Amino acid sequence: MSANKLGDISTRRNAIKGKEWNEGSPLSRAGTLAFAISAAMAGPVHADGVTLDTLVVGESAIEADANPYSEPGAPYKAKRLSDTRHTRDIAETPQTMTVITKETIAESGKTELKDILSAQPGITLGSGEGGNSFGDRYIIRGYEARSDVYTDGLREPGLITRETFALEQIEVSKGPNSTFAGRGSTGGAVNSVTKKATMEENFTTLEGGLGTDKYKRGTLDTNYIVNDDLAVRLNLLYTDADIADRAPATENRQGALISGVFQATDDLKVSADFYHFEGDDKPDSGTSLDRTTGVIDSKQQYVGQDGLDFQKTQADIGTLKLDLDITDEIRLENKTRLGSTSNDYIISVYSSGRTGGLRSFTGWQENDYLGNQTNLIIDKNLNGHRHTIIAGLEYANEETKAGDYSVTTDSVNIQPYNTDNSSWIGSYSKNDKSTQLNLDTISIYLMDTVTLNDDWEVFGGVRYDYFDYELWAAERTSRGVTTPETTYEYSDGFLNSHFGVVFSPWEHGNVYASWSTSSNINGGEADSALNCGYGGLCTDSDGNYKNADPEQSTNLEIGTKWNIMDEKLLLTAALFRTTKDDVIEGDNDSYASNGSLNTGKNRVQGIELGLSGNITPKLSAQFGVAIMDSETLESYDDANVGLPKANFADNSANLQLRYQATPKLAVGGVVTYSSEIYGGQPDAGASDTIELPDYTVYDLFAAYQVNDQLSLRANIQNLTDEDYYTAVYRSGGIVYVGDARSANLSLSYKF
Template identity: 25%
Template sequence: MTLALMMALPVLAVAAEEEKTADAAQTMTEVKVKSTRIQDTPNKGYQATKTRVGKTYQDPQDVPQAVTTLTRELLHDQQVGSLREALRNVVGLSVNAAEGGRAGDNFNLRGFYTFGDIYLDNMRDTAQYNRETFNLEQVDVLRGSAAMLFGRGQAGGVINQVSKMAELRDKNTLTASGGEYDYHQFTGDFNKQLTETAAIRVNVMDRYEETYRKNPTTGDRPSFDRKGIAISFGAGIGTENEFFLNHAYTQTRDVPDFGIRFGTNKRPLSDSPNGRSDRTFWGSNNNFDDSDTRITTGIFTHKFDDDTQLRTQLRHANYKRSYWAKTPGTTLPLDNDRLGGNVTRIMDYETLNLQSDFSTKFELAGMKHQLISGIEYLKEDSYRSTLQPYDPVTGALYTQTGNALTNAILANPNGVAYNRHFANVTATPTKFNADNYALYIQDSVEVIKNWTVLAGIRRDKMDADYSSLTSPKLKYYENSYRTGLSWQPNADRHYYLTFSDAFSPTADLYQLTVQPLPPERARTLELGTKWLFLDGDLSVRTAVFTTTKDWERNTDLESTASILTKRRRTNGVEFEVTGKITDRWDMFAGFALLDARIINVADNYVAGVLTPSDVRLEGQRARNTPIGTFNLWTTYALNEAWKVGGGVEAKGERYAYNPSATDASASFTNGHFNPNAAPGYARVDMMAAYEQPKWAVRLNVKNLLNKEYYDAVYDNGGLVTPGNKRQAIITTEYKF
């Protein structure tokens, strides 16, 4: 019933608007009537009917590329709080653990990194922080190379977060949740219509939880302590001149967990005589992961007519972060904070982003065209260093360097602490600033009935300065392309063949090479089909693809060899089904099979000499890329009030090793490739809800079978992070 009411609200709003227009017409007052647009239509539960991941609002059915959309309804039923947890629903995706300086959200998609491919409302959001979902309407994952649409990036695809926007209605929702491991969360979503065309919306969130892992000496546990507020003001909503001003602030005060190490058997360390196990947390409450993120965006859309519009976004964002984490050791006890095993970082990243897109539809020479063109400017200013160490008892700073610093700390029984606000006075910071410019155009032409040819090109320029003595400057000009052929014999069928590419420059995202090397290049060829069944309520898509990437960079900022592989390829197949099987039965499911291989090993400069990696790695399976992934989530409404559901997330074995090693003997046993590996797993969740129009109560049980599993891998081979054990959460919801 609740879902039906939510789906009916936009219809009622349009009817109310028409009634107001009729009344106004009787008094001879001119009123602009809001037209029916795709962005006004609600998603069908778990099935998405709208996306802007292709630059304009479209039905995902019409995008000639694989798209997975996680709707608000899906994340609501699963009691999802973070982007990382939301993306568990995406097959072909795995999680990278957080060592080497690239802490925060970091994923592999189709076997390739996405650390440069996370976006917020189609604008770059590549900072290293942990993202929340309280202010997200949906999450779109566009698979395959996407540089023509989004600029420099990786090969696996784009993860685009879609913000909640002010709406022309009054609607408020409060939720309160509590559960095991001290879980508690409060959220509020308040929308107020101010005038016939203006509204304001406020979303707030406060969440805290711990995990089952514990330091056996102190009793401390890893924890997530996060808060946020987001405000959206809209004026002229639904008119020919529409303006939104959005601001979001999120705060993180976590106690980070860097997991456990692999054992001599190349698997995660298990129970041992000295008490070490997957339950052993090597950090303490003295560790911290603090971040403050502020993002302000202005969006202006002018509609010339129903088919032509100009949309311009201007954003200023500031990302501040500092953390101190303990890496796991191999022996107990854990009662000190010595130098060894400490990872610290302080970062300040600021961006100014201007993006303007012009889209139109027209007929020329008897053919229908859908044209998209645009310009983009991005200013980046980044600072990164280590934190200042000091004596936790006396407060005295450690100002030595190198071995002298190590000896001074080890000689002090008080150990070491780190100031979360100040950079190390003896360290040399890494600084980076860049001006990025782009110009792009794409046309989709229906050459004959139901057959459409797509062609697009983008030109990117980057002018960057670095603090590195070996690579102080970077200038580049790169083109990227997107082309394809679509056949849509009717509204329920879409068959397509698409080619797209991606690039990243030699020093992008602070990955500096000792000497200039060619930029990353990736090419994706994808053949796919999309179908709609049951009067459009159930969508099914399949895709087969091949992606080849040259001069792949290392995701680890601390790596001395920034080239990971010279050439790598992933061949794969995907299948997804989403929507309603019956009026009461919803489903979101998929599986992916990936064959990711190293074709040519890396070349890196070592002491000024170009040195190849171990050639035995050629032909081996790529790291942190399971051969198979499977996801299922389904719910069934027993009656108008009760709904039950559940699902499973399954991943195959994932390797963890260094492909750029000049000697990879540690990854071979008796001549056979045997690297560190996180075992495959299947995690089962369930839910039950009692829903009324004004209120609801929901029970979620995560990891129902209390399985020990490892959901994040530090791909250079050292660490793996366990997922949480069984956790029951009760949520109450009130609408007014």
């Protein structure tokens, strides 16, 4: 394949440009800071142009199992995104992107996606209250993102537990992103990038860990080259542990990812993978919040022990990808995914909230997903300018069935946490489905990135989504009102767009501006069914479906990016404002299906700063801080106007440092900060009587390379044993508890 082959889009992206890139209110404060960064670094730097005709790759010390998307020699810095629709490196993309590499993940000691994401600036967690399922629920810049989770560029079905054992990196795009993601993505989207089979070399890495709270973890990562055209890779996981200082709450997970790559011809590459995961937990149900006094009893926990409190999740997902080089300038790629996930739970918890006393939450959900995405990528010089055009077609079929469990309680013995007594003693049975959602979506999109000259590059994209929505609900009785079996059906379509411009008169930096939109449909959160206040389908006051327009969000962002220190360090700063119009609001009874349609409006604005890579040859860092403000601008209830968003932290920051003290010893730590969080339901305004305090958590780690094959790593999480809380129920009464202090030691052997 020639050096100008389309498969090398990112590495040759500047050939046509003729030079090489080295890759009061929060808004007013941020503008001054962003300008200062630009002015300080700009100087009189303007390198002479260098024409890159070919790309020559010499000998390299990069290991075959290294992250292919990271900057060589800077493991904390991602160079590019995995999704080929993002045709420029991160340093040249006019959008805020937080990317966590596999080295950053490993050294942090965090193994669950929710723990890694909740530590990132601008991201908080939601709770599994009665209106939505228990599982990983993310809120990005104040907006729900639990359905905006993708793996390798395709939507991931279901609300399940997600692990990191088979990930190369985690990519978080900030701001409305519907041109790439489709429906949703108001605050952003999360894309997990899996480890792929490689033709570079054979390798096997075994890792085992032991720690406090009965922590046990083992992983296997092995790649085998079958012949010159075929390679396979296998990742395995087993982990079991008590939740730190919250036993008898436990987590048990097993997983596998097998992937293969086959070079069928010089121009056709076939890739496939299959992912299996099982989680069998006795969940930590949280602790009690007295919303009258604001007192949180951090040592109060209730977990059933006779098999009656549980959460079981499972995923089986297969993906097939075809890459065809039609010419040196045109490439076709097709991805197909077929997957199913399930999430079953019975969770008991003591609450001092609206009802008080011992409460139980039960539910089951089964999700089946079929998705296909086709991209035609054209990268060529047209009319004297380089164009990188993406024309795409996408189809998705999502089916979600949900129901609950019946629990027969023989006796109730309420005891505080860490005792041998059971909260629930009795039996349970799984009930028939109560809802079923079928959602078909067809999407078309067109994007183009145009290099105008040495200093200017523009991006534009449009996407149209058309969907058929069908929700079946069984006969149900809620608070004395019986609703007969009902089927709700409607179809609609929406158009979104995304535009950006990058101005780069400096050799190492640029400034950019972008404008993007997104749409949320009525009932778009599959796990919420008819719970209007949590993203489920909203009906009118008589319980009849009334056609509501999609909610519309618009994001404005200006920023600057600097790729310095021989491209080993990336600095970013961005000002943003996201406005959401036509908000579909739940009424005062947020558990009901009734709502107020297209009556709300809210806004989130602020500044986000980032740093990733090597500060010095020995010191690496991943840093981010978000300073934000949220406000309800319009609502059916005037009392909501002016209120901030619920489950929203005005200020948040994360810093991970790594220092190579000696050729064999590296030490580091992580600091995570979050300001106060207030309770309330999404998009309705926060409650000032339900508050979680701010917190700062410190983690430490040390890594020692014994020899070329053997390495050790020690992690201490929550060094000061800080009591902190990550999410609160809408009505108060129950809060989720952050992990207490824990420690573990891992040994890795590569051969």
